Amino acid sequence: MSERFTKGMARNIYYGGGAFFFLLFVALTFDTVTVLPKRENRDQLTAQVAHGKALWEENNCIGCHTLLGEGAYFAPELGNVFKRRGMENEAVFKAYFSAWLKAMPTGVEGRRQMPQFHLNDEELNDLAEFLIWTSRINTNDWPPGIEG
Amino acid sequence: MKYQSQAVAKPYFAFAILLFIGQIVFGLILGTQYIIGDFLFPEIPFNVARMVHTNLLIVWLLCGFMGATYYLVPEETQCELFSPKLAWILFWAYAIAGTLTIIGYLSVPYATLAEITGNDILPTMGREFLEQPTITKVGIVIVALGFLFNVGMTILRGRKTVINMVLITGLLGLAVFFLFSFYNPSSLTLDKYFWWWVVHLWVEGVWELILGSILAFILIKTTGVDREVVEKWLYLIIGMALISGILGTGHHYFYIGTPDYWLWIGSVFSAIEPLPFFMMMVFAFSMIKQRRREHPNKAAMTWASACTIMAFLGAGVWGFIHTLAPVNYYTHGSQITAAHGHLAFFGAYVMIVLAIISFAWPQLNGRQSNSPAAQKVEIASIWVMCLSMLAITLLLTAAGVIQVMQQRVPADGIAIGFMATQDLIVPVYWARLVAGMAFTVGVFMYLASFLVAGRTRDQAPALAANA
Numbered sequence: 001m002s003e004r005f006t007k008g009m010a011r012n013i014y015y016g017g018g019a020f021f022f023l024l025f026v027a028l029t030f031d032t033v034t035v036l037p038k039r040e041n042r043d044q045l046t047a048q049v050a051h052g053k054a055l056w057e058e059n060n061c062i063g064c065h066t067l068l069g070e071g072a073y074f075a076p077e078l079g080n081v082f083k084r085r086g087m088e089n090e091a092v093f094k095a096y097f098s099a100w101l102k103a104m105p106t107g108v109e110g111r112r113q114m115p116q117f118h119l120n121d122e123e124l125n126d127l128a129e130f131l132i133w134t135s136r137i138n139t140n141d142w143p144p145g146i147e148g
Numbered sequence: 149m150k151y152q153s154q155a156v157a158k159p160y161f162a163f164a165i166l167l168f169i170g171q172i173v174f175g176l177i178l179g180t181q182y183i184i185g186d187f188l189f190p191e192i193p194f195n196v197a198r199m200v201h202t203n204l205l206i207v208w209l210l211c212g213f214m215g216a217t218y219y220l221v222p223e224e225t226q227c228e229l230f231s232p233k234l235a236w237i238l239f240w241a242y243a244i245a246g247t248l249t250i251i252g253y254l255s256v257p258y259a260t261l262a263e264i265t266g267n268d269i270l271p272t273m274g275r276e277f278l279e280q281p282t283i284t285k286v287g288i289v290i291v292a293l294g295f296l297f298n299v300g301m302t303i304l305r306g307r308k309t310v311i312n313m314v315l316i317t318g319l320l321g322l323a324v325f326f327l328f329s330f331y332n333p334s335s336l337t338l339d340k341y342f343w344w345w346v347v348h349l350w351v352e353g354v355w356e357l358i359l360g361s362i363l364a365f366i367l368i369k370t371t372g373v374d375r376e377v378v379e380k381w382l383y384l385i386i387g388m389a390l391i392s393g394i395l396g397t398g399h400h401y402f403y404i405g406t407p408d409y410w411l412w413i414g415s416v417f418s419a420i421e422p423l424p425f426f427m428m429m430v431f432a433f434s435m436i437k438q439r440r441r442e443h444p445n446k447a448a449m450t451w452a453s454a455c456t457i458m459a460f461l462g463a464g465v466w467g468f469i470h471t472l473a474p475v476n477y478y479t480h481g482s483q484i485t486a487a488h489g490h491l492a493f494f495g496a497y498v499m500i501v502l503a504i505i506s507f508a509w510p511q512l513n514g515r516q517s518n519s520p521a522a523q524k525v526e527i528a529s530i531w532v533m534c535l536s537m538l539a540i541t542l543l544l545t546a547a548g549v550i551q552v553m554q555q556r557v558p559a560d561g562i563a564i565g566f567m568a569t570q571d572l573i574v575p576v577y578w579a580r581l582v583a584g585m586a587f588t589v590g591v592f593m594y595l596a597s598f599l600v601a602g603r604t605r606d607q608a609p610a611l612a613a614n615a
Contacts, residue, residue, distance in 0.1 A: 058267065
């Protein structure tokens with residue numbers, strides 16, 4: 001590198017650039033946190049939805065599935081499963097969801113298996129509520145199609 | 149080895165390599181489960197194997213970073229470590245906590261682990277890469293505090309170089325951003341937003357400081373190039389890393405509920421993220437070209453220079469291919485992400501840890517480098533590992549392209565489902581498994597180089613006064 005570009009200048013780019021962009025990031029974070037309640041319909045985030053999220057975590061669902069595109073890529077996306085399997089009808093989805101989880105694992109040889117999580121009816125309901133709530137988050141129109 | 153206390157790096161390096169082997173074993177299990185869905189079910193379900201695979205990676209890289217720090221900080225500060233005893237105590241605490249956590253993952257269902265570790269008191273579990281029980285996370289914080297205290301006291305007492313200042317800044321950032329793993333609101337979007345403050349600000353932020361300083365240290369030692377020149381490069385590289393990487397976090401905020409201005413911010417800034425990796429590559433090769441000495445450790449120099457190429461490809465090129473919002477709309481959460489993840493972690497962080505181990509291990513054992521015979525095996529292992537990881541990456545990219553073309557691009561009704569798409573990809577997954585086995589061969593060759601080094605230690609250059 002040319003001698004005109006000194007170590008001092010490089011250091012200033014590091015400290016100045018790092019600090020400036022971190023502060024900008026913090027400012028944008030404030031804005032994001034302010035608008036998130038509307039985008040995710042936080043007024044509909046009931047105790048059941050919160051319990052559903054806890055169940056989602058305690059059973060490590062993210063270890064196989066993606067949720068809004070994040071997670072593991074072994075099993076289907078669940079951010080829009082309410083639309084894909086429940087046709088956006090809560091009763092239909094809950095019936096389907098509960099029957100599905102109770103039937104696991106399928107035991108079909110050579111196929112990917114979902115473990116049996118032994119959830120009771122209340123837990124199944126709350127987990128479904130969590131997925132229903134999640135499907136209504138404004139995700140900038142992601143995923144591109146119903147298949148996730 | 150100039151300072152006695154550098155020897156505490158040894159257990160950290162040895163444990164890191166042990167966990168690396170474990171990570172690869174679980175990688176092979178996962179690769180098999182992608183093809184034979186019920187392989188090892190119900191004993192080791194996919195989610196458990198994946199958690200072990202990714203957590204082992206994080207734990208061994210952190211272990212490698214700590215070993216690297218204990219090795220290079222005394223040399224940079226020109227004084228002994230503040231407390232080698234504390235470093236040993238923390239090593240055992242870390243190793244025992246890490247081992248117990250992995251045993252926990254493998255021996256009981258995850259929900260049971262959550263229950264017995266009191267996850268309901270402070271729920272932090274069950275989020276990708278942060279699956280550790282809350283008590284393990286607390287343990288990590290305690291170890292990190294002790295570690296930073298030990299290293300910080302050493303730096304305060306000794307010479308403050310750009311390398312050790314950048315390194316400690318990176319390590320401090322690592323510890324600070326990890327604290328966000330304790331924040332788990334019931335709002336999914338808030339949870340995801342700050343989850344990235346751990347994950348992205350680690351690997352595309354502060355870890356790059358650690359990577360840059362370890363690389364700069366190795367280059368100074370092996371090439372003898374003037375410290376001023378190296379430091380100028382280091383500042384510039386990490387400056388660009390932060391300028392692009394901090395707002396580059398926005399490329400994770402496209403489709404998780406966050407506002408749409410992130411589509412622009414994330415695309416623009418993350419598109420610059422390859423630049424620091426490109427500069428790192430230019431830096432390494434120009435330092436080697438301008439070298440003022442012929443260091444006998446060719447293997448370490450191969451690791452270091454290859455690290456910059458693979459990091460540029462993995463983090464830079466493979467990051468760029470899916471980072472623009474309109475592209476990511478179709479690739480988000482597909483095997484393209486997995487392809488990028490594998491090459492980026494391997495190229496940037498696995499290789500820099502193996503580079504510093506390659507450089508430091510002979511010195512910690514009283515030699516300037518390993519014998520030429522041992523280095524030959526080690527360099528061959530670098531080639532095998534790099535080429536097989538490239539193959540894994542290309543194959544996962546192909547898998548991702550199939551996913552996008554079959555499942556994402558066609559209209560509803562024409563697009564095929566997730567599992568049907570997976571069935572189509574099976575031949576690619578077979579090839580990926582073969583590439584994974586080739587990688588395992590590379591790991592065995594790497595381990596064999598230690599045996600050869602031991603057997604031919606009389607042919608190794610002794611630790612010279614200038615080492």
